[in-house]
Amino acid sequence: MITNTYTEFSMLRSAEAETAYQQEVISEGYAGFRRLLDGLTEAIKAAADADIPSLEEALAKAGRLFPEPVQFSPSWERIWAELEATLATKKHVLTAISPEERTGEWQVIMDNPQVVQEVVCYPGLDFHDAAYLYAYFRPQLEKSEYIRLQKIQTVIQELGC
Structure with missing residues (x-):
């Protein structure tokens, strides 16, 4: 049984290897497909500038191999x-x-x-974590919502006693 990580998935180079991988994931069902999704999500989260083209290709390949992910969930x-x-x-x-x-x-x-609700803030992040959170939440915005990615220039912080 393979672990379906992004690294293994991205190393599939032939149609035969892709078909074998596809069949293995289908036979494992939900768990196998979930590992693939987790691997892709982690790769997107960790992606640097140079990783974007290979991730775009990986998502296209995943969509081609598993065109109906609803069969898993x-x-x-x-x-x-x-x-x-x-x-x-x-x-x-x-x-x-x-x-x-x-x-x-x-x-x-x-x-x-426009609504009475809490402001959501994720402070104290390094750039790559903040960029991923922004990228994750941005496509889900509802009408009148906004999202901001901002660098902190000056901080004064104190802890209560």
């Missing part, structure tokens, strides 16, 4: 579109913010000023 009906949107947003962030500007502390803030 109804919640995965739109998983390929969701992962593609997350990757596209992360690509946008990596393109918009140069490597020289990525040092320091970052945060992601989400809010909908």
